[in-house]
Amino acid sequence: MAMNCSEVKHLIHLDVGDDLRAEEDLQLSSHMEQCSDCRSYHAGMSSAMALLLTLRDDPAMVVDSVNTKSVWPSLSREIQRRKASPRVTRKFNLQVVALSVCSFSLAVVTMVQSLSSMRDYRDPAGFVPAQTVFNQSQTPQTKMLQFRPGVNDDPSAVRTALLPHETPVWLPQSF
Amino acid sequence: MWTMSESDAEDQAIESEDSPENGGVPSESEVRLVHAARNGDNDAFGELVQRYERRVLKVIRRFIPDLEMATDLVQESFLRAFERMDQFDPSRRFGPWLFRLAVNLTYDHLRKVRRRGRWALFTDAGEDRAPDPAVSDPRRDLDLSQEVQVVLAEIPEAYRTVLILRDLEGFCTSDVAAVTDRSEATIRWRLAEARKMFREAWERRERRADKARLVQRDT
Ligand SMILES: [Zn+2]
Numbered sequence: 238m239a240m241n242c243s244e245v246k247h248l249i250h251l252d253v254g255d256d257l258r259a260e261e262d263l264q265l266s267s268h269m270e271q272c273s274d275c276r277s278y279h280a281g282m283s284s285a286m287a288l289l290l291t292l293r294d295d296p297a298m299v300v301d302s303v304n305t306k307s308v309w310p311s312l313s314r315e316i317q318r319r320k321a322s323p324r325v326t327r328k329f330n331l332q333v334v335a336l337s338v339c340s341f342s343l344a345v346v347t348m349v350q351s352l353s354s355m356r357d358y359r360d361p362a363g364f365v366p367a368q369t370v371f372n373q374s375q376t377p378q379t380k381m382l383q384f385r386p387g388v389n390d391d392p393s394a395v396r397t398a399l400l401p402h403e404t405p406v407w408l409p410q411s412f
Numbered sequence: 413m414w415t416m417s418e419s420d421a422e423d424q425a426i427e428s429e430d431s432p433e434n435g436g437v438p439s440e441s442e443v444r445l446v447h448a449a450r451n452g453d454n455d456a457f458g459e460l461v462q463r464y465e466r467r468v469l470k471v472i473r474r475f476i477p478d479l480e481m482a483t484d485l486v487q488e489s490f491l492r493a494f495e496r497m498d499q500f501d502p503s504r505r506f507g508p509w510l511f512r513l514a515v516n517l518t519y520d521h522l523r524k525v526r527r528r529g530r531w532a533l534f535t536d537a538g539e540d541r542a543p544d545p546a547v548s549d550p551r552r553d554l555d556l557s558q559e560v561q562v563v564l565a566e567i568p569e570a571y572r573t574v575l576i577l578r579d580l581e582g583f584c585t586s587d588v589a590a591v592t593d594r595s596e597a598t599i600r601w602r603l604a605e606a607r608k609m610f611r612e613a614w615e616r617r618e619r620r621a622d623k624a625r626l627v628q629r630d631t
Contacts, residue, residue: 250604285611288560293580295557308487309461
């Protein structure tokens with residue numbers, strides 16, 4: 238199968254580092270015989286590769302065996318130290334979290350319940366009908382329901398505001 | 413496109429300095445040492461360290477030239493290997509696995525340095541950065557390998573790593589694949605691209621240097 242120049246260039250990039258397989262090598266050679274562009278590209282790639290390879294034996298990178306000590310002595314001490322006092326593995330304690338979540342939700346539920354029972358006794362608008370006297374047979378709760386504005390709007394009822402220190406007369410003793 | 417099923421038999425493999433190359437199979441002595449090290453034999457692990465440490469140091473210094481820092485990373489790599497010996501598959505060669513730990517730790521370190529640099533109020537200007545011969549004082553005589561080093565640093569990390577491991581450190585492509593956790597086909601493709609990138613970067617630098625010389629001659 239004939240290859241185009243861009244496919245051949247891929248082979249050239251591999252060829253300059255001796256990374257071609259036998260069949261690829263054949264394909265490359267047969268294309269280059271006929272293509273001067275690819276021949277000159279190959280020459281340029283070879284020079285670039287030769288430049289790169291100057292780093293291979295760069296004296297700055299050569300590890301001097303005399304001056305470079307082995308890491309084993311200090312590594313071995315570190316391993317011994319870790320064996321002697323194994324690192325405390327810190328495990329995430331789910332129980333603590335579960336317990337906290339439970340108590341928090343319990344607290345929230347209790348708060349909501351007590352708030353709603355408070356609302357049952359207190360007119361949210363702070364008003365109570367002035368001329369309402371409930372008879373003894375009625376429980377404060379049933380009376381409350383009757384006096385709630387919107388629930389039992391009696392147009393004849395005159396509402397006066399309660400001052401903060403005043404207690405509605407119909408409140409139960411225990412409140 | 414390119415089928416890459418065969419392994420490169422003539423390639424150099426990742427082996428310790430004194431052990432012979434033997435393709436994808438670990439040497440007998442290495443199997444023994446690894447087995448003993450996995451069973452808690454510190455001396456056996458010490459021998460593995462001494463077999464590989466210089467090559468690991470050389471690879472790390474391709475990314476982090478500072479000898480002290482690179483040595484610390486070598487030690488850290490072996491410490492990690494020691495801690496994870498039970499995860500190592502003893503039917504495989506120790507080298508690629510070890511180099512993978514070392515390269516990953518090196519990447520982590522470089523990332524940390526970059527992050528620190530980004531958030532630091534003051535940065536050490538010029539430190540850890542190779543000199544730029546095309547734009548710096550042309551009277552300063554930089555040797556060729558320094559210039560090549562600068563060009564190499566321009567190549568994106570994933571490609572540069574392949575170039576370093578294959579062309580500078582002589583790993584075979586299947587070992588580069590094992591170290592970088594990529595398929596061999598990917599590595600061959602990256603290798604070709606990386607060499608092309610290097611050539612293009614070098615040519616750009618040459619053009620810039622030519623232009624700078626012309627400007628200097630005219631003034
Ligand atoms: Zn062509």
